[in-house]
Amino acid sequence: EPEVTQTPSHQVTQMGQEVILRCVPISNHLYFYWYRQILGQKVEFLVSFYNNEISEKSEIFDDQFSVERPDGSNFTLKIRSTKLEDSAMYFCASSEDPGVYTEAFFGQGTRLTVV
Amino acid sequence: AQKITQTQPGMFVQEKEAVTLDCTYDTSDPSYGLFWYKQPSSGEMIFLIYQGSYDQQNATEGRYSLNFQKARKSANLVISASQLGDSAMYFCAMREPSDNFGNEKLTFGTGTRLTIIP
Numbered sequence: 001e002p003e004v005t006q007t008p009s010h011q012v013t014q015m016g017q018e019v020i021l022r023c024v025p026i027s028n029h030l031y032f033y034w035y036r037q038i039l040g041q042k043v044e045f046l047v048s049f050y051n052n053e054i055s056e057k058s059e060i061f062d063d064q065f066s067v068e069r070p071d072g073s074n075f076t077l078k079i080r081s082t083k084l085e086d087s088a089m090y091f092c093a094s095s096e097d098p099g100v101y102t103e104a105f106f107g108q109g110t111r112l113t114v115v
Numbered sequence: 116a117q118k119i120t121q122t123q124p125g126m127f128v129q130e131k132e133a134v135t136l137d138c139t140y141d142t143s144d145p146s147y148g149l150f151w152y153k154q155p156s157s158g159e160m161i162f163l164i165y166q167g168s169y170d171q172q173n174a175t176e177g178r179y180s181l182n183f184q185k186a187r188k189s190a191n192l193v194i195s196a197s198q199l200g201d202s203a204m205y206f207c208a209m210r211e212p213s214d215n216f217g218n219e220k221l222t223f224g225t226g227t228r229l230t231i232i233p
Binding site for chain 2 (some may be wrong): 033043050093104108111
């Protein structure tokens, strides 16, 4: 069964360092998303991406964040200068189409710890 | 106002019993989708079941069913014959139309932690 894969599963980084979280969405999907879940809290939308550009971003997604689809399969989230409060589980998701009646499939997440 | 409200932070249920996890939602749009996801302790988000706002029948998927009461704006998840492996966090989520094409993002509730007791 096709699935969204994320790497790495865990990442520990020092405050101020850059991190890149990688995702391989399901191959025939065209709509991609990043969500974040701070430990013990609800899942929050960060950004949506379609046709090589950002469709929408939340207020969390400030200038420290960027997304890219560098080739036909990968979708990346970069945090330029990590802060302690960026520690969270980051989920990549993809959808076959953007409609409200279509489920989004999530990757297994990358647990980012900023020390 | 919260878009998705899950009022049960935690529930304990005896194995083999049925359990209902509550979810109410708030939207003024007539078109929307409601989704339930399971998050085990390992952390991944697993899609369980979906209900569209125009669906006449309640969705079912194996032991999962969705009790959709549109007038009350509720979309409760029912798990029949609970198993130890059902112990996890459960999130209700909604997808609404967006002015930005491709951004029908999911809005999640705060989740319910379900623990199945042997």
